Amino acid sequence: MREKYVLEYSSAVVDEPVIYTLVKRFDIKVNILRAEISSGQEGSMLVELEGESERLAESREYLASVSVTLTPIARSLSVREEDCVHCGSCTGVCFSGCLSMTTPEWALAVDREKCIACGLCVKACPFGLISLKFGE
Amino acid sequence: MAKSYEEINAKIAAGEAVILTAEEVSRMAEELKPSEIARKVDVVTTATFGAMCSSGCFINFGHTSPPLRMESITLNGVPVFGGVAAVDAYIGATEASPEDPAYGGAHLIEALVRGEELLLKARGKGTDCYPRREIETWIRKDLVNEITMVNPRNAYQNYAAATNSTERELYTYMGSLLPRRGNVNYSTSGELSPLLNDPYLRTIGIGTRVFLAGAQGFVSWRGTQFNTSKPRNERGVPESNAATLMLTADAKEMSADYLRAAYFEKYGVTLYLGIGIPIPVLDENLAAAVSVRNRDIPVLVCDYGAEGHPALARTSYEELRSGYVAVEGKKVRTAPLSSLKKAREIAELLKRQVASGAFALAAPVQDLPARSTVAGLAARERSR
Numbered sequence: 001m002r003e004k005y006v007l008e009y010s011s012a013v014v015d016e017p018v019i020y021t022l023v024k025r026f027d028i029k030v031n032i033l034r035a036e037i038s039s040g041q042e043g044s045m046l047v048e049l050e051g052e053s054e055r056l057a058e059s060r061e062y063l064a065s066v067s068v069t070l071t072p073i074a075r076s077l078s079v080r081e082e083d084c085v086h087c088g089s090c091t092g093v094c095f096s097g098c099l100s101m102t103t104p105e106w107a108l109a110v111d112r113e114k115c116i117a118c119g120l121c122v123k124a125c126p127f128g129l130i131s132l133k134f135g136e
Numbered sequence: 137m138a139k140s141y142e143e144i145n146a147k148i149a150a151g152e153a154v155i156l157t158a159e160e161v162s163r164m165a166e167e168l169k170p171s172e173i174a175r176k177v178d179v180v181t182t183a184t185f186g187a188m189c190s191s192g193c194f195i196n197f198g199h200t201s202p203p204l205r206m207e208s209i210t211l212n213g214v215p216v217f218g219g220v221a222a223v224d225a226y227i228g229a230t231e232a233s234p235e236d237p238a239y240g241g242a243h244l245i246e247a248l249v250r251g252e253e254l255l256l257k258a259r260g261k262g263t264d265c266y267p268r269r270e271i272e273t274w275i276r277k278d279l280v281n282e283i284t285m286v287n288p289r290n291a292y293q294n295y296a297a298a299t300n301s302t303e304r305e306l307y308t309y310m311g312s313l314l315p316r317r318g319n320v321n322y323s324t325s326g327e328l329s330p331l332l333n334d335p336y337l338r339t340i341g342i343g344t345r346v347f348l349a350g351a352q353g354f355v356s357w358r359g360t361q362f363n364t365s366k367p368r369n370e371r372g373v374p375e376s377n378a379a380t381l382m383l384t385a386d387a388k389e390m391s392a393d394y395l396r397a398a399y400f401e402k403y404g405v406t407l408y409l410g411i412g413i414p415i416p417v418l419d420e421n422l423a424a425a426v427s428v429r430n431r432d433i434p435v436l437v438c439d440y441g442a443e444g445h446p447a448l449a450r451t452s453y454e455e456l457r458s459g460y461v462a463v464e465g466k467k468v469r470t471a472p473l474s475s476l477k478k479a480r481e482i483a484e485l486l487k488r489q490v491a492s493g494a495f496a497l498a499a500p501v502q503d504l505p506a507r508s509t510v511a512g513l514a515a516r517e518r519s520r
Contacts, residue, residue: 085185085396085408085475089311092319092471103457106476124312126187126398126408126473128238 002050004033004073004113006134007063011041016066019047026059027051033116036135044135046073046117071133074112080129084108090130093120137174138419141499144178148493153178155414155490157483158426162327165427174423179490179497182330182426183347183412183482186323186474187398189309190289190360191229191407193245193387196281197256199223205266206258211244211275218258222266226286229407240405242397245285248277249349249390283387285348289359291411293331293379294366294433297322297456297470299448299463302441307402311473313440317448317463320437320470325479326430326453330413331379333426335372339415341500346383347412347486349395352495353385358504365509372425375434375450379504383411394482410478412486416497430454437463 009018014037022028029050037043049056063070077098086107090099098114099121101107117134124130147153154177156164161180164173197206199222209218209225214233217226231241247254259270277283299320300306300313307313311321326332334340344355359380366374394410417423430453437449449463456470489495 086477087186087408087475088472089321090471092321092469092473093312093314095469101472106472106480120312120314123307123401126311126400126406127396128399 001053001056002048003056004046004048004115006071006073006076006117007045007047007068008071009043009068013066013068014041014043018063018066018068021062022049022059026055026062028055028059034118034134038135046134073115073117076117076133077112077115078131078133079110081108081110083127083129085127087126089126090121090124093124137171139174139178139417141416141418141497144416144418145497147178148490148497151491153491155179155181155487157480157487158182158328158333159480159483161426162429165429170420170424170427173427174417174420177417177423180333180415180417180426181412181483181486181490182328182333182415183410183479183486184291184325184329184474185394185410185478185482186325186408187309187400187406188287188290188409189230189406191285191287191409192241193227193248194220194282194284194286195225195227197223197225197258197275198279198281200268200271202268203266204258204268204271205260205263207260209256209258211254211256212239212247213255214240214244216241216244230405232405237404238399240397242405242407245387245407246392246395246397248283249387249395250392251277277388285353285383285385285387285390286356287383287409289361289380290383290409291330291359291381291413292324292377293335294329294374294376294435295323296376296436296438296445296447297451297461298440299437299468300441301439301448306440307400308440309400309403309406310440311471312401317466317468320456320461320463320468321473322435322453322456322470323473324453325474325476326433326457327428328476328479328483330411331381332373332428332433334415334422335368335374335425337379337504338422339418339500340381340413341503343498343501344413345496345498346381346385347410347482347489347495348383348385348390349387349409349411350391350393351385351387351389353383355381355500356384357382358508361510362505362508363510364505364507369432369434371428371432373428373433376436394478408475410482412482414486414490414495414497430457437461
């Protein structure tokens with residue numbers, strides 16, 4: 001099983017070797033796609049976690065126990081699709097394949113699982129319809 | 137075999153006219169010759185839905201009692217041009233709020249079209265005939281006299297695609313352009329685009345009825361920067377930005393389904409507009425013109441990272457829509473900026489409006505210029 005999450009942790013958890021623990025104790029394959037530490041020492045990290053479903057569940061419990069919040073990437077990215085005019089501007093900067101135009105309809109398709117939280121689409125949408133919860 | 141406007145209108149009235157969208161007729165052209173299309177098809181609808189900065193509305197607020205000569209005017213904090221008579225003003229689509237660069241004239245226009253209320257603040261110096269000095273009140277489209285959209289330049293006949301060869305991301309009216317030719321953005325609806333289907337503007341001129349954001353409007357003049365001097369391909373299609381239209385319509389009749397305020401990051405506010413124009417298939421030459429396919433329409437890919445935006449590649453709408461285009465040996469991803477989906481909705485709607493007789497066809501009152509070029513602006517000393 002493979003899942004993509006945004007991990008957010010406060011300055012209190014910065015000393016905790018979170019990733020090490022995930023790998024060592026729960027046998028989780030961790031792929032860090034993006035990481036950011038803000039000036040207040042809070043951190044955000046986009047990770048892909050791969051492992052057996054039981055072990056993934058345990059690792060989620062562990063993360064909660066050390067106060068690391070875990071948001072599935074699908075919920076971190078918000079696209080107000082009902083207001084979208086399907087211009088395609090956002091797809092020009094989306095290299096992960098999350099935002100694409102369908103053919104032959106030329107409608108915007110959003111595959112949230114493919115988001116890598118780069119945030120480029122947020123500024124590329126001329127109608128301000130996209131937001132991303134990552135850092136800040 | 138030539139057909140007149142009268143003959144086509146008679147067929148429409150009798151319910152016998154064949155009306156297709158420009159995309160449908162382009163598919164038909166894969167099988168049929170122009171002479172056959174001229175016989176079969178009477179009207180072809182074209183459309184586009186994209187960013188058109190050179191847009192705006194005249195608005196007449198009505199007089200207060202005692203009256204005020206409005207000299208300095210804002211709506212929701214956005215300055216609107218008050219240098220016309222006492223209670224007339226022009227809302228320029230790209231005018232931005234001094235407080236918020238992402239909010240501007242286009243948002244005012246969209247809000248008015250939606251029937252929302254806007255805060256009007258106006259001041260004047262006070263004159264013998266206009267003694268009042270200021271007003272602060274809420275306006276709405278049904279409370280003001282006229283809201284007339286007058287757009288100096290819309291519906292560009294073709295538009296170069298954009299890329300960026302520099303090392304940093306560029307924020308432009310052609311969207312976000314990633315460094316090192318990271319992407320190519322293009323506008324226009326290709327084979328569905330109005331002026332690409334009548335490249336010599338035989339049926340589109342002053343007085344031509346157009347669909348403008350849901351209202352019926354007219355071509356009132358040539359658009360600014362109207363240019364007939366761009367190189368054309370063997371089909372007569374210009375390879376880059378050429379003819380343009382000045383369009384006018386009653387904004388009170390418009391719909392927010394076809395008009396949307398937009399903000400391009402670090403560029404500014406603009407207005408997305410839906411425009412549709414039906415083209416009567418008068419003869420074989422027009423049948424050939426409306427048969428134009430995406431692969432027949434040349435597009436230059438210009439570098440927005442270099443002065444003068446030099447062309448780096450030459451492509452077609454067919455290639456742009458494939459998702460990738462070659463730029464100096466590099467395969468670069470492409471993305472549209474104008475909505476083909478919306479343009480298709482407009483072309484379909486226009487088909488029904490023409491068929492029902494609600495959208496009448498007529499010959500232009502006067503042709504647009506056959507020859508016109510565009511000058512640049514030099515920083516120069518005054519002539520002696």
